[in-house]
Amino acid sequence: xxxxxxxxxxxxxxxxxxxxxxxxxxxxxxxxxxxxxxxxxxxxxxxxxxxxxxxxxxxxxxxxxxxxxxxxxxxxxxxxxxxxxxxxxxxxxxxxxxxxxxxxxxxxxxxxxxxxxxxxxxxxxxxxxxxxxxxxxxxxxxxxxxxxxxxxxxxxxxxxxxxxxxxxxxxxxxxx
Numbered sequence: 001x002x003x004x005x006x007x008x009x010x011x012x013x014x015x016x017x018x019x020x021x022x023x024x025x026x027x028x029x030x031x032x033x034x035x036x037x038x039x040x041x042x043x044x045x046x047x048x049x050x051x052x053x054x055x056x057x058x059x060x061x062x063x064x065x066x067x068x069x070x071x072x073x074x075x076x077x078x079x080x081x082x083x084x085x086x087x088x089x090x091x092x093x094x095x096x097x098x099x100x101x102x103x104x105x106x107x108x109x110x111x112x113x114x115x116x117x118x119x120x121x122x123x124x125x126x127x128x129x130x131x132x133x134x135x136x137x138x139x140x141x142x143x144x145x146x147x148x149x150x151x152x153x154x155x156x157x158x159x160x161x162x163x164x165x166x167x168x169x170x171x172x173x174x175x176x
Contacts, residue, residue: 010053012048012053012057016041016044016045019044020041021065023037023038024073033152035151039093040162042100042121042125043160044167046121047101047114047163048174051097051099051101054097058093065078066078086133088130089132089133089148091132092124092127096124100121
């Protein structure tokens with residue numbers, strides 16, 4: 001039988017999977033890769049749920065989309081989405097949330113460490129996403145970085161800034 005804390009964490013992981021999906025619907029199409037709110041919820045999952053349960057939340061989200069539910073940007077779903085230009089970003093959420101969770105579990109819970117964790121997670125998403133974008137579209141590295149990284153930095157900085165007070169407000173509610 002599962003302990004109460006495990007059941008609570010499963011519920012939180014499912015909730016964050018739903019929030020990540022909701023973040024996909026707030027998409028601004030600016031090219032091959034849209035601006036989405038998903039990574040804010042990936043950041044928060046890592047900070048609040050830690051590496052294990054944060055990873056589960058992203059895995060639930062990705063599996064839900066893979067089986068065809070319309071949870072990806074633009075209301076898309078299906079396994080083929082992983083082979084498209086945004087597939088690397090989607091799969092990059094897995095190591096990113098794990099890294100954010102690991103950093104948040106193994107450092108002080110100060111805003112500076114939280115910011116560092118989310119920057120590290122963003123870099124992982126960019127590394128996975130841009131390299132996959134380059135592979136799928138046959139762009140040069142320069143074009144892939146210009147299309148798949150630079151436009152998102154200001155928004156990600158705002159998401160990181162927003163995640164700090166949200167995490168602070170929710171940390172007492174979400175207990176591991």
